[in-house]
Amino acid sequence: MPKQKFEPPQIRRRTLSDPLAAALLPPPDESPIERETRLKAEVDAKKVSDSIDEMIRQERNERKKSKTDVNVLLLGQSESGKSTTLKQFQLLHSPSAFHAERIAWRAVIYLNLVRSIRRILDALAPDSDTLDDHDDGDSLETASVIITSSGRPPSAILGTRVSKYESYRQRLEPLIELEENLFRMLSTADEDEATHLGPVKPYSQYYRAENAAFNGKTGPNGRPAPTITIPQKRQTPLSPNRSTSAYAISHSISNPSTKGKEIAVHTSMNWKKAFSLGNKSKSPKSAHTGEIEGWWEDPDDPVHRLNACAPAMLEMWRDPQVKTRLEEKRLRLEESSGFYLDEIPRITAKKYIPTDADVLKARLKTMGVVEYTFSVSSGSNRGVEWKIYDVGGARNQRQAWAPYFEDVNAIIFLAPISAFDQVLTEDPRVNRLEDSLLLWKSVVSNKLLAHVNIVLFLNKVDLLQSKLESGVKLSHHMVSYGDRPNDYDSVSKYFRNKFGVIHQSYTPNKERELYIHFTAVTDTRRTVTIISAVRDIIIKGNLRNMKLV
Ligand SMILES: Nc1nc2c(ncn2[C@@H]2O[C@H](COP(=O)(O)OP(=O)(O)OP(=O)(O)O)[C@@H](O)[C@H]2O)c(=O)[nH]1
Numbered sequence: 001m002p003k004q005k006f007e008p009p010q011i012r013r014r015t016l017s018d019p020l021a022a023a024l025l026p027p028p029d030e031s032p033i034e035r036e037t038r039l040k041a042e043v044d045a046k047k048v049s050d051s052i053d054e055m056i057r058q059e060r061n062e063r064k065k066s067k068t069d070v071n072v073l074l075l076g077q078s079e080s081g082k083s084t085t086l087k088q089f090q091l092l093h094s095p096s097a098f099h100a101e102r103i104a105w106r107a108v109i110y111l112n113l114v115r116s117i118r119r120i121l122d123a124l125a126p127d128s129d130t131l132d133d134h135d136d137g138d139s140l141e142t143a144s145v146i147i148t149s150s151g152r153p154p155s156a157i158l159g160t161r162v163s164k165y166e167s168y169r170q171r172l173e174p175l176i177e178l179e180e181n182l183f184r185m186l187s188t189a190d191e192d193e194a195t196h197l198g199p200v201k202p203y204s205q206y207y208r209a210e211n212a213a214f215n216g217k218t219g220p221n222g223r224p225a226p227t228i229t230i231p232q233k234r235q236t237p238l239s240p241n242r243s244t245s246a247y248a249i250s251h252s253i254s255n256p257s258t259k260g261k262e263i264a265v266h267t268s269m270n271w272k273k274a275f276s277l278g279n280k281s282k283s284p285k286s287a288h289t290g291e292i293e294g295w296w297e298d299p300d301d302p303v304h305r306l307n308a309c310a311p312a313m314l315e316m317w318r319d320p321q322v323k324t325r326l327e328e329k330r331l332r333l334e335e336s337s338g339f340y341l342d343e344i345p346r347i348t349a350k351k352y353i354p355t356d357a358d359v360l361k362a363r364l365k366t367m368g369v370v371e372y373t374f375s376v377s378s379g380s381n382r383g384v385e386w387k388i389y390d391v392g393g394a395r396n397q398r399q400a401w402a403p404y405f406e407d408v409n410a411i412i413f414l415a416p417i418s419a420f421d422q423v424l425t426e427d428p429r430v431n432r433l434e435d436s437l438l439l440w441k442s443v444v445s446n447k448l449l450a451h452v453n454i455v456l457f458l459n460k461v462d463l464l465q466s467k468l469e470s471g472v473k474l475s476h477h478m479v480s481y482g483d484r485p486n487d488y489d490s491v492s493k494y495f496r497n498k499f500g501v502i503h504q505s506y507t508p509n510k511e512r513e514l515y516i517h518f519t520a521v522t523d524t525r526r527t528v529t530i531i532s533a534v535r536d537i538i539i540k541g542n543l544r545n546m547k548l549v
């Protein structure tokens with residue numbers, strides 16, 4: 001090996017070109033005593049400098065340790081249960097605010113019920129046998145439809161005739177008009193609120209347009225203010241007529257050609273006010289005591305129409321021929337707003353006030369991002385400020401997620417494992433479970449999220465259980481399941497393993513622990529326990545990450 005050349009002049013020249021280095025050079029005529037003094041001064045200066053560095057480091061650590069914010073992002077496909085999870089957090093941490101808002105959900109619950117009725121009528125219609133279920137994107141949203149190779153439910157071709165169909169249709173006709181009217185009312189209840197129809201724009205477009213679509217309104221951190229979307233079958237015109245009662249029925253707005261469109265209602269601070277059915281609605285307390293007149297005194301309130309139609313609704317829902325027909329069409333209304341059908345007399349009562357459970361089950365599609373802040377007043381998490389972000393899970397909403405990845409400390413990912421036999425509303429060619437698995441893979445493999453704690457909620461286990469018990473076979477929809485037993489234990493373990501393996505294989509951080517819970521987030525008792533456990537996991541994970549930084 002050739003000897004390396006030593007070239008001091010060059011080095012010296014380069015060093016001298018650096019004014020700081022030149023200033024630090026010892027004087028050329030330095031005596032030994034001066035040199036000793038200088039070196040000692042240098043050692044002392046280094047000690048001071050090191051102790052300052054140490055102080056800064058300690059201060060930074062302290063600051064991190066006392067940092068009180070925990071940001072949690074709820075992720076998952078549409079209808080996975082994110083907003084329901086958020087409602088559980090609200091119910092647990094701000095129960096009085098949650099109760100105060102129950103009344104505002106009345107309109108949404110009415111809409112959910114009326115939609116179920118319309119879907120039953122659609123399914124009973126004699127000519128519906130000739131329809132391919134995919135024609136109606138709306139019905140795919142929540143109904144479980146098993147698709148055969150021909151693309152049609154197997155028994156839909158030869159179906160039971162419901163002898164009283166025509167009578168039901170006529171008696172329930174007022175509800176179809178009421179549905180349209182409720183949409184119109186919700187979207188115009190507050191004149192100051194921006195309301196818009198049509199497809200949802202990606203996040204970037206909202207940003208670029210400087211929130212033109214939101215009338216210039218922005219949420220915290222300059223991010224677009226959130227909106228909530230109610231899926232609807234028919235689009236209604238948006239010409240508020242403030243001179244008439246908010247509930248007056250218009251017979252001229254029916255427009256079936258626009259079915260499947262969605263209506264978006266702005267959800268800045270006033271959205272719940274907008275949903276409170278006008279200024280006739282009174283607090284639950286006054287409703288009970290009867291001190292003040294309530295909405296039921298208003299002849300135009302939707303409750304009267306619902307109340308009048310209740311006997312027909314009840315009769316239809318209990319009709320054995322209807323049950324058989326729905327089974328034939330494989331329309332599983334219990335997976336969506338169907339649960340209100342079991343409560344028709346209570347929900348259509350004139351003085352109906354939604355219960356906590358009703359609110360938890362009310363379905364409103366999220367558009368944009370909803371933020372909820374709370375702090376815990378006792379226990380080891382005391383003083384910690386939590387921010388939970390609930391995003392829209394539909395495909396056209398997912399661009400809005402990325403800006404939240406930067407500050408997030410933990411993700412709760414929801415995968416509805418009951419959905420193995422369903423397809424996406426936004427793309428009926430895609431199986432919902434497959435979409436969940438792909439989404440899961442992209443979240444766990446994301447490098448930006450490498451040090452973010454992830455908690456997985458395998459959700460809707462109640463529906464999974466009843467689906468399996470009713471005989472729906474997982475292997476018909478996931479060939480890889482093979483001939484394993486079709487019971488809840490085996491199926492749930494299979495899903496747990498499937499999601500676990502994806503995390504293990506794709507996470508950029510092999511140290512990351514994955515926490516998996518089987519959940520039914522509409523069930524408050526079960527969910528409260530899980531939320532407490534999750535809070536502790538997140539706090540511990542956060543502390544661990546701080547020590548690593
Ligand atoms: N039976 C049952 N229903 C559930 C469960 N979780 C959510 N739901 C219902 O499923 C529907 C959809 O839930 P959401 O919380 O609105 O879903 P999301 O993930 O917020 O949906 P997007 O806002 O569209 O992204 C609601 O009607 C919920 O009540 C569950 O575990 N069991």
Ligand SMILES: [Mg+2]
Nearest residue numbers: 082083365366
């Ligand atoms: Mg939601």
